[in-house]
Amino acid sequence: MPETKDREGYAFNLHLVCGGFAYFSTLSNWVSYGEHGREVRRPRRVYVDTFQSLLIALGHCTANIVSEEDYTSWLMYRGWGIVTKALVRERMPQWLQGRKCISDGVGVFTDVALASPGALSHSISSTKKRIVSNRDNAQCLECGRGLSKDGIKLTMHHVRPFGRGGETTTRNLVCLCEECNQKVADEHVIEYFRKANLPYTLDANLVRGEFTKDSFAMALMITKNMMHTRAEVA
Ligand SMILES: [Zn+2]
Secondary structure, three states: OOOOOEEEEEEEEEEEOOOOEEEEEEEEEEOOOOOOOOOEEOOOOOOHHHHHHHHHHHHEEEEOOOOOHHHHHHHHHHHHEEEHHHHHHHHHHHHHHOOEEEOOOOEEEEEEOOOOOHHOOOOOHEEEEHHHHHHHEEEOOOOOOOOHOOOOOOEEEEEEOOOHHOOHHHHHHHEEHHHEEEEEEOOOHHHHHHHHOOOOOOOOOHOOOOOOOHHHHHHHHOOOOEEEEEEOOO
């Protein structure tokens, strides 16, 4: 019996092709750190059969992209495509380049080329402050004190610190009082997402079938280190 070996390839979830760009999500690896502690990340290889079974179990349709014809029709139909290493290198090498990314704090990365100026800025708009303050009941998530009942000034805290690549979105911001904010400093406390009633691990869109304990666990596995980015299509 020949040894059965799971081939390696790349898995891309192709969302949109427009204006000369293909917008996609893919699993990624850390490459290096850039300014503001933002990670440079690059698509990472997966085991084709294993990954495909995972996607099918989650209710996704997947396409095996092994030829030029497959590639051309995939650009029209989109969705998850599992592409052979050879085809990626030969036909779409620009998809593999490293990208500077910001992070939402739970392991999902967004190419800065896709991020809004507000998400990339250290300063926080008054709209975001109001939304986060309302959501967190205008009290410190650590000690529970607030302006109206205790006369304590509240501040906005980046859960994944801005200087470590954290994005400035309501997703990554919580209310802390000045004292607690200073104590936490640049520690990355995932627990704050739970306290703020934010989904703190999972991209629910990855579950297309039934939402079970198993599908939840599988979706968790591929949410982590997911990178949203784009590449030019020739
Ligand atoms: Zn506090």
